[in-house]
Amino acid sequence: MNVKDKWLATKAVHAGERRDPPIGPVSTPIYETSVFVFSSTRELIDVISQRKEGFLYTRFDNPTVTAVEQKMAELEGVEAAAAFSSGMAAIASALFTVVSSGDHIVTTQDIYGGTVSLFADIQARFGVDVTWVEATDTDAFAKALRPETKAIYVETPTNPTLKLVNLAQVCKLGKEKGIPVIVDSTFASPHNSRPALHGVDVIVHSATKYLGGHNDVTAGVVCGTRDFIQTLKTTRKMLGGTLDPVAAWLLLRGLKTLDVRMQRHNANALQVAQWLETHPKVKRVYYPGLKSHPQHGLAKDQMWGFGGVVSFEIDGDFATTTRFVERLKLCLLAPSLGGTETLVTQPVTSSHYFMSPEDRQKAGITDQLVRLSIGIEYVEDIIADLDQAFKAV
Numbered sequence: 500m501n502v503k504d505k506w507l508a509t510k511a512v513h514a515g516e517r518r519d520p521p522i523g524p525v526s527t528p529i530y531e532t533s534v535f536v537f538s539s540t541r542e543l544i545d546v547i548s549q550r551k552e553g554f555l556y557t558r559f560d561n562p563t564v565t566a567v568e569q570k571m572a573e574l575e576g577v578e579a580a581a582a583f584s585s586g587m588a589a590i591a592s593a594l595f596t597v598v599s600s601g602d603h604i605v606t607t608q609d610i611y612g613g614t615v616s617l618f619a620d621i622q623a624r625f626g627v628d629v630t631w632v633e634a635t636d637t638d639a640f641a642k643a644l645r646p647e648t649k650a651i652y653v654e655t656p657t658n659p660t661l662k663l664v665n666l667a668q669v670c671k672l673g674k675e676k677g678i679p680v681i682v683d684s685t686f687a688s689p690h691n692s693r694p695a696l697h698g699v700d701v702i703v704h705s706a707t708k709y710l711g712g713h714n715d716v717t718a719g720v721v722c723g724t725r726d727f728i729q730t731l732k733t734t735r736k737m738l739g740g741t742l743d744p745v746a747a748w749l750l751l752r753g754l755k756t757l758d759v760r761m762q763r764h765n766a767n768a769l770q771v772a773q774w775l776e777t778h779p780k781v782k783r784v785y786y787p788g789l790k791s792h793p794q795h796g797l798a799k800d801q802m803w804g805f806g807g808v809v810s811f812e813i814d815g816d817f818a819t820t821t822r823f824v825e826r827l828k829l830c831l832l833a834p835s836l837g838g839t840e841t842l843v844t845q846p847v848t849s850s851h852y853f854m855s856p857e858d859r860q861k862a863g864i865t866d867q868l869v870r871l872s873i874g875i876e877y878v879e880d881i882i883a884d885l886d887q888a889f890k891a892v
């Protein structure tokens with residue numbers, strides 16, 4: 500058993516769970532209440548003024564939500580976490596905590612489309628300047644920094660071409676200049692990468708993906724220092740994007756099996772990637788676990804596993820690629836990732852649909868690109884499904 504397994508498996512099951520006496524449930528209950536009752540005005544004032552710990556109103560905090568936050572803080576190896584109603588609520592709240600008008604952010608071209616739109620919007624409407632650099636080029640990050648830079652925001656591995664950002668190098672840069680590094684670690688999950696070990700200050704997740712893991716919950720999480728999360732929770736109170744208790748419970752349940760699910764996602768994806776690499780109808784495979792990946796060495800240094808997402812280019816045109824995707828039976832045509840079911844998308848018709856053809860070309864999003872989010876099914880069944888679809892085109 501390596502360091503990661505020791506760290507993660509037991510914490511995923513037990514950390515944060517509220518087994519409060521006298522009832523002592525093994526599984527944290529869903530505290531489905533919007534508000535909490537007080538025995539006196541004195542007690543209410545003590546809680547509202549934060550002189551005493553306690554729950555007041557679910558938009559501020561709720562015991563089921565707090566449980567999932569504690570579990571996530573322990574899984575990421577940081578002091579605290581805050582849970583949100585979606586990954587985008589988490590990302591937007593983290594950004595609004597860090598930047599004000601007149602500030603500057605350095606980010607990469609390879610971030611989630613929703614985050615690109617958010618940056619473009621705050622740039623146009625709130626005067627926060629954004630510089631976009633190549634994810635794999637640490638020197639470009641260094642050159643882009645300015646005195647008014649307030650955050651470096653990255654995603655690793657990236658979607659859908661699975662590039663890596665060198666976290667240690669980028670964090671060194673951030674530390675030298677006193678600029679926080681925020682990483683969207685959705686594609687990795689704490690099973691495959693723990694960004695805090697490389698010096699990352701703030702970790703964000705779309706918990707809709709591997710953390711929830713069953714394609715049945717929409718959620719987001721931000722992890723960081725106690726001070727940062729406290730300030731972030733003030734932003735969350737104002738924007739109102741707190742996770743609701745039922746979704747928090749689904750996330751708690753999903754997280755308990757993170758370790759075993761991720762082992763299967765990693766193993767299945769590697770086998771599918773290796774199979775695709777030898778297929779005559781495949782031009783190129785993107786997967787950090789393959790020796791042919793240009794950053795395979797960095798992937799081995801920075802990650803414990805390579806994830807469940809595999810992208811590849813079909814040797815054909817857009818129509819052939821669409822036919823292939825539509826022929827799949829087990830692999831479902833659905834634009835998400837990180838769940839038990841294998842999902843397939845064409846990035847040009849989903850995540851990158853609104854990008855201009857020129858920008859898509861720059862980002863390597865071709866008409867022949869297919870993204871698979873490999874699930875936890877029996878891997879031979881996934882390969883058989885891909886095989887029958889290839890035979891049909």
Ligand SMILES: Cc1ncc(COP(=O)(O)O)c(C=O)c1O
Nearest residue numbers: 585586587611683685705707718
């Ligand atoms: C890497 C990444 N970050 C953030 C998000 C946004 O998360 P959500 O859909 O939970 O708001 C997504 C969604 O696909 C994503 O892939």
